[in-house]
Amino acid sequence: MELILAVVIALVVAVAVTSGLVISGRKKKQLPPAEPPSTTPTITAPPAEPHVGEEAETPREEPRRTVEEVTLPADEAVGTPVAVEDPVVAEPAAPEIEIPEPTAGRLVRLRARLARSQNSLGKGLLTLLSREHLDEDTWEEIEETLLTADVGVAPTQELVERLRERVRVLGTRTPDELRGLLREELVTLLDPELDRTVHTESPTDVPGVVMVVGVNGTGKTTTTGKLARVLVADGKSVVLGAADTFRAAAADQLQTWGERVGARTVRGPEGGDPASIAFDAVKEGIAEGADVVLIDTAGRLHTKTGLMDELGKVKRVVEKHGPLDEILLVLDATTGQNGLTQARVFAEVVDITGIVLTKLDGTAKGGIVIAVQRELGVPVKLIGLGEGPDDLAPFEPGAFVDALIGD
Numbered sequence: 286m287e288l289i290l291a292v293v294i295a296l297v298v299a300v301a302v303t304s305g306l307v308i309s310g311r312k313k314k315q316l317p318p319a320e321p322p323s324t325t326p327t328i329t330a331p332p333a334e335p336h337v338g339e340e341a342e343t344p345r346e347e348p349r350r351t352v353e354e355v356t357l358p359a360d361e362a363v364g365t366p367v368a369v370e371d372p373v374v375a376e377p378a379a380p381e382i383e384i385p386e387p388t389a390g391r392l393v394r395l396r397a398r399l400a401r402s403q404n405s406l407g408k409g410l411l412t413l414l415s416r417e418h419l420d421e422d423t424w425e426e427i428e429e430t431l432l433t434a435d436v437g438v439a440p441t442q443e444l445v446e447r448l449r450e451r452v453r454v455l456g457t458r459t460p461d462e463l464r465g466l467l468r469e470e471l472v473t474l475l476d477p478e479l480d481r482t483v484h485t486e487s488p489t490d491v492p493g494v495v496m497v498v499g500v501n502g503t504g505k506t507t508t509t510g511k512l513a514r515v516l517v518a519d520g521k522s523v524v525l526g527a528a529d530t531f532r533a534a535a536a537d538q539l540q541t542w543g544e545r546v547g548a549r550t551v552r553g554p555e556g557g558d559p560a561s562i563a564f565d566a567v568k569e570g571i572a573e574g575a576d577v578v579l580i581d582t583a584g585r586l587h588t589k590t591g592l593m594d595e596l597g598k599v600k601r602v603v604e605k606h607g608p609l610d611e612i613l614l615v616l617d618a619t620t621g622q623n624g625l626t627q628a629r630v631f632a633e634v635v636d637i638t639g640i641v642l643t644k645l646d647g648t649a650k651g652g653i654v655i656a657v658q659r660e661l662g663v664p665v666k667l668i669g670l671g672e673g674p675d676d677l678a679p680f681e682p683g684a685f686v687d688a689l690i691g692d
């Protein structure tokens with residue numbers, strides 16, 4: 286009897302609660318249609334829901350940022366819903382000239398990009414090294430892992446020999462010790478003593494001149510644009526030379542980069558003589574007392590002699606103003622060993638002084654950094670870690686290796 290009573294009571298309560306919920310649900314559903322007309326009718330306004338205040342905490346105009354960066358701008362207008370709700374302020378807020386972020390510590394900030402694609406190398410090596418018995422087969426697997434990551438034959442053999450020797454001397458080994466050994470040997474292979482400064486200053490009283498070369502689509506124009514941003518962020522005035530005259534779009538592309546940071550672009554007619562545009566760009570830079578002239582060149586296959594000769598001519602003509610301070614070869618990291626062949630040919634035609642390795646965000650073949658430096662004896666100075674305007678970082682061997690193997 287009591288049981289039946291209890292069940293009945295429970296049922297009554299349940300029905301009451303459910304209908305209550307339905308009603309409150311209906312109430313909720315009925316509310317929104319009444320709201321929009323009374324609030325913001327603009328297309329740009331976020332949905333007029335109670336969490337506007339929460340959304341206001343994320344600055345909408347900002348490009349995507351990493352966790353570390355977000356902590357930096359403490360004085361940014363946080364949580365001022367009124368300002369964000371006002372569409373008139375939000376719309377034209379795009380500044381005419383952007384202020385790029387500083388380069389210091391960029392590699393560390395962007396390291397997640399590397400770690401994501403390159404963990405396989407670091408983890409693979411550490412797993413192999415942690416095996417109970419480091420027998421011949423294991424060492425061979427270690428070698429294979431390095432070769433697959435494009436480290437190159439000679440550096441791979443060197444690394445494995447050195448590791449074998451050190452592991453043998455060490456006797457017992459903990460994972461930490463092994464990680465330490467691997468880190469040291471990888472850093473050594475990257476030749477940490479090399480000068481990786483991008484030389485943008487002339488020893489004389491004229492602008493520093495930097496020329497950017499490489500095969501098609503490696504990221505020359507993007508890198509030139511990113512570099513211009515870095516220089517402007519450092520307070521330098523920059524003139525861009527669009528010495529890619531194959532396509533009108535190439536000069537437009539460069540000019541767009543320049544306009545974003547207030548750098549002027551010297552350009553000529555489509556199909557014009559790239560050497561004379563490069564010459565004019567430097568002349569212009571001198572005339573207006575600019576700090577740096579950056580010359581973007583057309584992508585050219587290293588196998589086309591005519592085009593490579595033309596590049597040599599561009600260099601010689603520019604040098605009538607004075608020596609070039611930096612010639613950067615841009616290599617696409619995803620092309621692997623083919624990059625080495627390109628590097629060799631370009632080095633013969635123009636004296637490469639630095640390498641920019643782009644698209645390292647999209648490859649597990651980061652070992653190419655080691656191989657290409659070895660091959661040319663020229664340091665990797667910059668690395669591209671994405672398509673974003675500030676996704677270019679100074680290359681630092683220690684930070685790079687840490688990103689490879691994790692710390």
Ligand SMILES: Nc1nc2c(ncn2[C@@H]2O[C@H](COP(=O)(O)OP(=O)(O)OP(=O)(O)O)[C@@H](O)[C@H]2O)c(=O)[nH]1
Binds near residue numbers: 502503584
């Ligand atoms: N993921 C990624 N993409 C990049 C990077 N650098 C450049 N790119 C992309 O690569 C493509 C080609 O870049 P460009 O700068 O036009 O290459 P380019 O060498 O000037 O090309 P050509 O002038 O045609 O020879 C673009 O879509 C860039 O956004 C990078 O570091 N990472």
Ligand SMILES: [Mg+2]
Binds near residue numbers: 505506507582584
């Ligand atoms: Mg280009």
